[in-house]
Amino acid sequence: MVRRVVTVFGGSGFIGRYVVQRLAAEGAIVRVAVRDVEAAAFLKPLGDIGQIIPFPANITDPLSVARALAGATEAVNLVGILSEWGKNTFQRVHVDGAANVATAARQAGVRRLVHVSALGADTESASIYARTKAAGEAAVLEAFPGATIIRPAVVFGPEDKFFNLFAGIARLSPVLPVFGCPLIPKVTLFGLDAPVDLDFYGDGGTFMQPVYVDDIAKAVINILGDSQTAAKTFELGGPSVYSFTELMRLVCAQSGRSRILLPVPFFWASFWGWFLEKLPKPLLTRDQVRLLKADNLVADEALGFEALGIHPAAAEAVLPTYLHRYRPPARRHLREA
Numbered sequence: 001m002v003r004r005v006v007t008v009f010g011g012s013g014f015i016g017r018y019v020v021q022r023l024a025a026e027g028a029i030v031r032v033a034v035r036d037v038e039a040a041a042f043l044k045p046l047g048d049i050g051q052i053i054p055f056p057a058n059i060t061d062p063l064s065v066a067r068a069l070a071g072a073t074e075a076v077n078l079v080g081i082l083s084e085w086g087k088n089t090f091q092r093v094h095v096d097g098a099a100n101v102a103t104a105a106r107q108a109g110v111r112r113l114v115h116v117s118a119l120g121a122d123t124e125s126a127s128i129y130a131r132t133k134a135a136g137e138a139a140v141l142e143a144f145p146g147a148t149i150i151r152p153a154v155v156f157g158p159e160d161k162f163f164n165l166f167a168g169i170a171r172l173s174p175v176l177p178v179f180g181c182p183l184i185p186k187v188t189l190f191g192l193d194a195p196v197d198l199d200f201y202g203d204g205g206t207f208m209q210p211v212y213v214d215d216i217a218k219a220v221i222n223i224l225g226d227s228q229t230a231a232k233t234f235e236l237g238g239p240s241v242y243s244f245t246e247l248m249r250l251v252c253a254q255s256g257r258s259r260i261l262l263p264v265p266f267f268w269a270s271f272w273g274w275f276l277e278k279l280p281k282p283l284l285t286r287d288q289v290r291l292l293k294a295d296n297l298v299a300d301e302a303l304g305f306e307a308l309g310i311h312p313a314a315a316e317a318v319l320p321t322y323l324h325r326y327r328p329p330a331r332r333h334l335r336e337a
Helices: 014-025 038-046 062-069 090-107 128-143 163-172 213-224 244-255 266-276 286-292 320-326
Strands: 005-009 029-034 052-056 074-077 112-116 148-152 175-179 186-189 196-199 233-236 260-264
Touching: 005 014, 005 062, 014 029, 014 038, 014 213, 029 038, 029 062, 038 052, 052 062, 062 090, 074 090, 074 213, 090 112, 090 128, 112 128, 112 213, 128 148, 128 286, 148 213, 163 175, 163 244, 163 320, 175 244, 175 266, 213 233, 244 260, 244 320, 260 266, 266 286
Parallel strands: 005 029, 005 074, 029 052, 074 112, 112 148, 148 233, 175 260
Antiparallel strands: 186 196
């Protein structure tokens, strides 16, 4: 019997730790290919002694990628960036790096490859992030035609950088931003004796379909275990669609904070993004604003969780398990029903 060895590139990241844990639970030897092996040491207790092995690799270095895949039976590539900094450009990471993994996987005789892309990947997108994600998918399939592509929506979970970010802002600020609102509020007059209705939010801003991180990990496991998923693309979103306004209200409800929702038209978001993107780990960039201009939703005709036999968790069921830490001390014991 061939020993199952799975190389997970980016295994110490947000999604990666859940994939690694599930692979270890199945008895696989998990080789966690990362640039900083010391930073991945926290994963070792998730499996038996010697089962989870941090391994030095950089997907932009073909030689280190080949070493990480030597003897592997399966591979998962989770590496991606949200903003560029120094040599870590979208092209190098999303396209060239993805091609390196796929090419080395084919040469190493790896039988299954799962490449995690992003919902909204599109060669025609105004966002460089989305265009390079699409180009990365094409590069992977050219080098490894049987690869399976996963396109997750905005991913949430205890370590996420979405709900945690805005809950943290709510703890410090009296306002939360709502991106994508109209530049000029819509004014509706109901009559001489009736109040004036000012619609600041329009449709509510960008629409999203947040997906629970462990559901993505389940999808990876199911895909690796089903040869019928080879050469297919799956778009994975949660069970509900929310406007940005609704998401910010959800943050307020789950963090026990009453905050003003500030309409932020894309023009102003781009203005602030120009300044913030100069930082090493920016909260917002102009490219992210361009990405926000398009709704982040699963296409009607796309293969999704149903095809994998998974029922995704709702945000309302999971958020209380970790956003409660942002509640004021007197309300921290409370949970949403």
